[in-house]
Amino acid sequence: MTSSPGNGDEMGTTDQRLSIEEADHLLAGRVPPGRYDLDGLAADLASLSTAFHHEVDPVDVRRLAVQAAAQAHLTSSDNGELTATSASNAHGPASQASGLPKRRVPVLTSIATFLATTAGKVVAAGALVAATATGGLAATGNMPGQYDDPDPGVTVVDDSDDAVDDSDDAVEADDTCDTTDTAVSGTCDDLAGTVGDDDDACEEGDEIDAVDDADEARDADEADEADDADDADEADEACDGASDGAVYAPEVDGVDADGDEADATDDADATDDADATDDADEADDADEADDAEVDDAEVDDADDEVDDADDADEVDGAEDSDDSDADEVVNAPQG
Amino acid sequence: MGPAFPEILAAARVGAEWAWERLYESIAGGVRGYLAAQGAADPDDLTGEVLLHLVRGLPRFEGDEAGFRSWVFLVAHHRLIDERRRRQRDAKLATKQPPTRPAPDADTAVLDIEADAEWQQRLAGLTDDQRHVILLRVVAGLPAEQVAHILGKRVGTVRVLQHRALTRLRADLTAGVTQ
Numbered sequence: 001m002t003s004s005p006g007n008g009d010e011m012g013t014t015d016q017r018l019s020i021e022e023a024d025h026l027l028a029g030r031v032p033p034g035r036y037d038l039d040g041l042a043a044d045l046a047s048l049s050t051a052f053h054h055e056v057d058p059v060d061v062r063r064l065a066v067q068a069a070a071q072a073h074l075t076s077s078d079n080g081e082l083t084a085t086s087a088s089n090a091h092g093p094a095s096q097a098s099g100l101p102k103r104r105v106p107v108l109t110s111i112a113t114f115l116a117t118t119a120g121k122v123v124a125a126g127a128l129v130a131a132t133a134t135g136g137l138a139a140t141g142n143m144p145g146q147y148d149d150p151d152p153g154v155t156v157v158d159d160s161d162d163a164v165d166d167s168d169d170a171v172e173a174d175d176t177c178d179t180t181d182t183a184v185s186g187t188c189d190d191l192a193g194t195v196g197d198d199d200d201a202c203e204e205g206d207e208i209d210a211v212d213d214a215d216e217a218r219d220a221d222e223a224d225e226a227d228d229a230d231d232a233d234e235a236d237e238a239c240d241g242a243s244d245g246a247v248y249a250p251e252v253d254g255v256d257a258d259g260d261e262a263d264a265t266d267d268a269d270a271t272d273d274a275d276a277t278d279d280a281d282e283a284d285d286a287d288e289a290d291d292a293e294v295d296d297a298e299v300d301d302a303d304d305e306v307d308d309a310d311d312a313d314e315v316d317g318a319e320d321s322d323d324s325d326a327d328e329v330v331n332a333p334q335g
Numbered sequence: 336m337g338p339a340f341p342e343i344l345a346a347a348r349v350g351a352e353w354a355w356e357r358l359y360e361s362i363a364g365g366v367r368g369y370l371a372a373q374g375a376a377d378p379d380d381l382t383g384e385v386l387l388h389l390v391r392g393l394p395r396f397e398g399d400e401a402g403f404r405s406w407v408f409l410v411a412h413h414r415l416i417d418e419r420r421r422r423q424r425d426a427k428l429a430t431k432q433p434p435t436r437p438a439p440d441a442d443t444a445v446l447d448i449e450a451d452a453e454w455q456q457r458l459a460g461l462t463d464d465q466r467h468v469i470l471l472r473v474v475a476g477l478p479a480e481q482v483a484h485i486l487g488k489r490v491g492t493v494r495v496l497q498h499r500a501l502t503r504l505r506a507d508l509t510a511g512v513t514q
Contacts, residue, residue, distance in 0.1 A: 018498055024479075026501055027472045041505045049473050051454050052368030 336361055340400040348394055359386060362404065366411045369474045371451065372458065373415050373466070381418055385411045405481040408471060412485050457507055465500035468493055 022032035029046030031039045114120040137143050336343055336357060346354035366385055371378040388410050396406060458466050464486070471482045483493045 018501060020494060023494070023497055023501055027469075027497065028476075029473075038505070040508055041501065044504065044508055045473050048372075048454055048469075049368075049476070051451060052371040052474060053364045 336400055340403070344393075344396075344403070355390070358389075362407045365404075365475050366407060369408065369411055369470055370415055372454065372470050372474055374455065375415060375418060376422060381414055382411075385414050388414070401481070404475070405477060405484065408475045408477060408481075409485045412467070412471075457504065460507060461500050461503060462496075464488075465496050465503070468496045469500045469504075472497060 018026070018038075022035055022038070025032040026038060026042050026045055029042060029049060031042045115124060134143075339357075343354045343357050347358055363382060363386075367378045367382045370381050370385075375381050385407070389407060392406075392410075396403065398406070458469070461469065467486055468482055471477050471485060472479070477485070479490050479493045479497070483490045486493065488496075
């Protein structure tokens with residue numbers, strides 16, 4: 001044989017091709033009509049059908065049948081798989097019989113059903129966004145911390161950003177020395193001194209220092225002079241210094257002109273708050289609390305000094321004295 | 336079995352021995368012949384294993400006699416494949432030994448063995464798929480559609496396989512005559 005097994009040399013060994021009907025006749029052991037050339041093959045296939053047949057012993061049949069029936073009743077504990085297909089993977093691997101525990105199937109099914117709905121998708125998306133935002137804030141260290149307010153009765157005003165944003169305008173208006181709309185110097189320069197001369201605590205303050213160092217130095221001198229409040233001239237200079245500082249803090253516009261203790265405390269706390277928001281360390285909170293207490297303690301003195309300033313400078317008026325008072329409050333811890 | 340098949344099937348489902356004897360008589364010869372022609376090591380034992388699976392699966396079977404025969408040979412074919420895999424696995428674990436065959440009766444054994452050997456040699460010239468198709472169609476007497484179902488192939492594929500197998504067998508027959 002020269003041809004490969006099974007493929008055969010069809011045209012070389014057969015006179016005609018086999019039709020489907022002729023093949024069926026041959027496989028049944030019959031000669032196809034009109035194809036007497038295939039009688040040999042038909043007889044050959046007929047012998048094949050009987051070649052492997054063996055007479056079955058009736059006794060053996062009975063024994064096997066009883067045995068099969070008995071064993072079937074004893075071993076009919078299969079898990080429901082079709083017997084004909086259970087023992088072979090001829091047509092591919094069988095599906096895995098085991099799976100999730102039954103107690104978990106309803107839970108997972110309910111979750112999958114919920115997520116399949118539009119509402120479920122919205123909720124899942126919202127949760128994802130919230131988790132992402134929280135994680136991002138936590139990663140950058142911008143999570144809002146708890147503010148330890150030593151005096152809950154005092155309103156806290158966060159004016160640090162405004163003070164910095166308006167620094168340019170303040171510098172421009174520095175020469176005008178408008179003291180009518182200012183009462184407190186809430187600048188970050190002063191803040192640094194309030195929390196203990198921590199330069200790193202106020203970057204904006206440093207920028208302001210760079211912009212107007214001369215004014216700041218003059219402010220400090222004049223503020224010290226204003227602490228004394230011995231005469232009207234000094235009070236005026238303090239007024240000028242306070243106004244310079246106040247220009248950097250437009251927030252003070254909202255401060256009452258009467259310069260009472262509450263306002264001064266507000267300003268002091270606002271200064272502390274500004275400090276707290278200037279990316280200072282968490283340890284600054286304790287300093288803030290201490291400073292707040294110090295500020296509160298100094299308020300009394302400041303008010304007294306304000307009163308002195310009022311008495312000393314009747315010409316400048318109450319607002320001028322308030323400005324001086326506020327500057328005192330802020331600069332008091334430095335002393 | 337003919338028209339009595341539904342009655343026999345119902346009786347076999349409830350465990351009637353006479354029904355099982357009838358069923359076994361009708362299928363045992365074909366199943367054993369098919370397994371022997373496929374080269375099963377112990378066709379009788381494998382035939383009994385097929386019967387066991389039939390008994391276990393009979394309560395879930397639904398169909399006529401033709402469907403029953405198709406199902407029987409489907410079970411037999413799968414048992415044959417399992418037996419071949421088992422032999423291959425055992426051959427890897429132990430030294431290869433010649434297949435053991437049951438001791439035949441002295442009178443008929445010679446002719447049977449000669450006939451089996453001749454056909455085994457001729458069937459060896461076919462591919463596995465061609466041999467499956469020929470044996471299922473000739474020995475089991477199944478139509479092409481049921482053969483396709485058992486082998487998991489399309490009917491057209493089965494017809495192509497049987498055509499090539501017949502051509503091959505005819506060529507072998509012609510070559511034997513000329514020799």
